[in-house]
Amino acid sequence: MALEDYEFEAKYCSRCSQCKWIPLNKIRGWRFAQSCPAISRYNLHAYSGGGRVITANSLLQRRSEITDELREIIFRCQLCGACQVTCHLIGEIVEPLEIARELKIRAVEEGKIPLxxxxxxxxxxxxxxxxxxxxxxxxxxxxxxxxxxxxxxxxxxxxxxxxxxxxxxxxxxxxxxxxxxxxxxxxxxxxxxxxxxxxxxxxxxxxxxxxxxxxxxxxxxxxxxxxxxxxxxxxxxxxxxxxxxxxxxxxxxxxxxxxxxxxxxxxxxQGKIRPVKEVRMRVTYHDPCHLGRLGETYEPWNGEWKKVLGQVTISEPQKQIRRGAGGVYDPPRRILKSIPGLELVEMDRRREWSWCCGAGGGVKEAYEDFALWTAKERIEEARSTGADAIVTACPWCERNFKDVIEKEGMDFMVYDVVELLMQSLEG
Ligand code: SF4
Ligand code: SF4
Incomplete structure (x- = not known):
């Protein structure tokens, strides 16, 4: 794919800003209602999924070019996919995640790359x-x-x-x-x-x-x-x-x-692994983006977009749009629930609505402050559940959480699912 392949989709962004928020029926309050780390941190529309779509449209129409300022916006994005999931609640056409990815690829092709x-x-x-x-x-x-x-x-x-x-x-x-x-x-x-x-x-x-x-x-x-x-x-x-x-x-x-x-x-x-020892702890589970909403199986599509009755645009054959619901959510939770004595409590932003740990998309490497800001937001959400620890299933999440906890001097623990399971095995 190339940025030009999204020319049609890029025109369909309605500027509704749905891609900035978790649907309100999924959460308990405003404190943890935001879905996109970039717009939440920088508070300028260009940083959001929709802002990236509009940027792509502008570049494709040759109305703008990748300046040094735009390069910074393009790379301050974890490619976490939250915008893609939230956008598809209302539409079937725009793919903000893939467009955000193509913007990075275009910037690299033009040599506009953070050191x-x-x-x-x-x-x-x-x-x-x-x-x-x-x-x-x-x-x-x-x-x-x-x-x-x-x-x-x-x-x-x-x-x-x-x-x-x-x-x-x-x-x-x-x-x-x-x-x-x-x-x-x-x-x-x-x-x-x-x-x-x-x-x-x-x-x-x-x-x-x-x-x-x-x-x-x-x-x-x-x-x-x-x-x-x-x-x-x-x-x-x-x-x-x-x-x-x-x-x-x-x-x-x-x-x-x-x-x-x-x-x-x-x-x-199959009874080949049996947790038996008690692990007395209350934990909350963080869904890694690439295991959850970005861990779905890829479905190729080579169809076309068609206008019906001069109004509605549909894909033919129907395009399988990434919604995140097909990711790996239950296996890690089943493992945690099988550990005697362990209590699992959930955060508001979970499964395909999960908040990113902050480490993806080259952000940990290029913008450590942004990566840690994103991780801190997640640790605060985890602490708000009353949990003693946050558990994840990805070393990049674990590293970023550990780094922010150490930097901020927070009293909170981070584990991989495997680490807790090991504590409950015999031997
Ligand atoms: S990307 Fe989607 S959700 Fe975001 S403003 Fe555009 S149409 Fe709305
Ligand atoms: S991929 Fe994530 S960080 Fe990038 S614009 Fe979308 S929601 Fe924001």
Missing amino acids: EIQFMVDGLKREDNVFGEPKAKRGDWAKGLDLKDINEERVDVIFHAGCRFSYDGELRGVIRDAATLLKDAGVNLGIAGREEGCCGGRVFDAGYRGEMEKYADDMIRRIKASGASKLVTPCSDCYGTFKYLYPMIGHKLDVEVLHITELIDRLMS
Whole structure:
């Protein structure tokens, strides 16, 4: 796709601003009614989903160009998808998320790129990870676990750790536990170790299309060689990339893609994992964008828009618009509810209406202040439920929450679902 492919959609924004708000029947009050971090933080229409659609329309009509000021607006967007979900309550045509993505891609093509994003991409090109850390250390997290190497042995399930879990020393324990848990439950799994590459999703969300295509090709080749039938990942960013972004650019993986919470949920229903010990805690669950509303399966559409009776515009055949309801919401909640003694309380903004953690779309790399502001808003919402901790299922969310809690000196805990489950297992 290209920005020009959205020319028709870009004209259909009615400037209604629905994309800034959670539907009022989903929430209890105004305090947590906003849906878009960018418009909430910067309070100027251009930052909203609708503002981005209007910007795209203006560029396509050649009425404006990408200036330095506009570049800043374009990249201060997590591509969290909340605008896409809320817009589709009232319309079927406008796709603010995809248009916001195309704006970033256009800015990159024109060389209007924040320096920090360039550093991230340079590091990726050099070392195959978004931190620019040595590629040779990618598999270090698995030292001593005796996991199979998919480059040497055939396995049923590929365990894809992702960049953040592989290189973030504070979070590594989660994937060591997760891989051991699956192995002990009888899953024939293996890892690519130092040969594992980035999924490419984070640079794609920062406007670099070509890099993700390269990593998608690499992943397809690796999967074919491994003979595996499933790929499981503990990272929601990677999950959303495999499930939606790869098919969107025509690179579908030829295996079943699962998030770790889906596979654990399946194993629990088969009695292969049993939480038994009490974990006395009240927690609230944060839906990661790329596991929830952005974790839906991609549905290709090659139809056309038609005007009916000179008034209503319809798609033919009917276009499956991304609404977010088909994301992964129940498996992590079922795991948490199965832990004895654990009480799960919900925030207002949940499931497809979830507030972003703030770390996506290159924002954590380029605009740390905005990323932390967004995370702080979520922690305040989590605390308002009376919970002792926020639980998530993505290392990027966990890292951003931990960073803001430390910076602000807040007294609040952050966990991955796997961490709490481990506390309730025997042994
Ligand atoms: S993007 Fe959608 S919800 Fe936002 S102003 Fe335009 S039509 Fe309204
Ligand atoms: S993708 Fe998220 S941050 Fe970007 S405009 Fe839409 S709601 Fe706002």
